[in-house]
Amino acid sequence: MKFKVNSYHFKLLRDYERLSAFKEAIDDYAKRMNDDGSNALDDSDKKIAFDLGCGSGVLSYFAQTYMDRIIAIELNNSAYQLAKENLKGFDRIQVYNDDILSFDFSKLNEKADLIICEMLDTALIDEEEVPVLNRAKEYLKEDGEIIPKGxxxxxxxxxxxxxxxxxxxxxxxxxxxxxxxxxxxxxxxxxxxxxxxxxxxxxxxxxxxxxxxxxxxxxxxxxxxxxxxxxxxxxxxxxxxxxxxxxxxxxxxxxxxxxxxxxxxxxxxxxxxxxxxxxxxxxxxxxxxxxxxxxxxxxxxxxxxxxxxxx
Structure with a gap:
């Protein structure tokens, strides 16, 4: 799939090591969630994911094969517009232009099986990974997982x-x-x-x-x-x-x-x-x-x- 990106997200997509690590983790999650080791969705167990700080939407794109519903949230309006355009062909994905720290998760009427959040920075200093996850975990199922784990x-x-x-x-x-x-x-x-x-x-x-x-x-x-x-x-x-x-x-x-x-x-x-x-x-x-x-x-x-x- 060809993604529409700005100059910053172009650099993100060019970082193949970063992308491959996240894709491998998402693929591994899907395999572990299916008893037969396949990547196919199990219709008896509907899966919900939150992609927090989704950027241009590439991680939602990786996850959409395995999830029944993905809630992708991006604060930056420019990045939100890119994600909305890139993901418009996927009915399972809803993209919101909102601040995760004030987003009303309760209106979704369901909790997540998986949270994907790549708001990372060295030592977690300059990005909001920790405050975002501290809030969003309230809406993660008891047996839910987070990518990255730590x-x-x-x-x-x-x-x-x-x-x-x-x-x-x-x-x-x-x-x-x-x-x-x-x-x-x-x-x-x-x-x-x-x-x-x-x-x-x-x-x-x-x-x-x-x-x-x-x-x-x-x-x-x-x-x-x-x-x-x-x-x-x-x-x-x-x-x-x-x-x-x-x-x-x-x-x-x-x-x-x-x-x-x-x-x-x-x-x-x-x-x-x-x-x-x-x-x-x-x-x-x-x-x-x-x-x-x-x-x-x-x-x-x-x-x-x-x-x-x-x-």
Whole structure:
């Protein structure tokens, strides 16, 4: 099927890894809902889906083969018009131009077997996945499912050239160097009630001397990418003095129990967050408090260095 899209949704449709992950999860849901393992609708068990923040309608299109009714809701009028046009040939799909946070789900007179909601952003900060699902879950059947099922977030210490929040995506490649191990700091299952006000204390371990040798830090700093920004001026490797001025957040989307998707160009690109610049030694651990409001935007991000623990 040929979809009508604007420039933004054209980029979304070009992100084949993102699309294939969601399609595979929807296909898997359909197979599990049928005892014979087929993808055909079971007439004895009518299925209802909500597609929240449906955009141009591609995920509703993937799901319509398996569902008896799909309620697709999109706030942005431009995207709504695209979805309405793209899905007009499918009687099973109703498209609404409305805000999910105030949408009257009770007027539908039925609850959903499946909620699809791809209002994702790195660490769930800049999109309303959490507040939307916290509200919509009231209208999910007791045995209902959500795609994606959840998210896993990790952090690692870095040194970066620009001291502001940056995304690493297909349009922009910030200059930074990773200086420590990645650690998982939060996991969320979207079937649970989630407090959008997030706070965690994270221990970030700086690479040891052996690790720095294995990644060839000194040689890397002489490369054109880093030499251009005088990265080497911030490190004295021989005296074991390193600088950290940021953390990188990476999110892994759990589509279902068997499918986990890492960052893609248009889904949860890695985020670089500045912190107070500090000098550390190899093997040190930086204890940091990270806070933000999920769905509140990047302006809610706050970091505080609590301690530097020497090896």
């Amino acid at each position: 998210i896993i977030n990790s952090a690692e210490p870095i040194f970066m050239n620009n001291h502001f929040i940056q995304y690493e995506d297909d349009e922009y490649s910030p200059v930074y160097i990773a200086l420590g191990k990645s650690v998982v700091y939060s996991k969320f299952d979207f079937l649970d009630e989630i407090d959008p006000n997030f706070s965690a204390v994270i221990d970030l371990e700086v690479f040891g001397k052996k690790d720095l040798q294995e990644i060839g830090l000194e040689e890397k700093l002489l490369g054109e990418r880093y030499e251009k920004f005088d990265f080497k001026e911030n490190f004295n490797i021989r005296e074991d003095k390193l600088k950290i001025n940021g953390i990188k957040l990476t999110s892994f989307t759990k589509l279902n129990e068997n499918i986990i998707c890492g960052p893609t160009p248009m889904m949860n690109p890695e985020m670089l967050i500045p912190i107070e610049e500090i000098e550390v030694r190899s093997g040190d651990t930086i204890r940091i408090r990270l806070e933000y409001v999920m769905g509140g935007g990047v302006e809610t991000i706050n970091t505080e260095i609590l301690d530097i623990i020497h090896d």
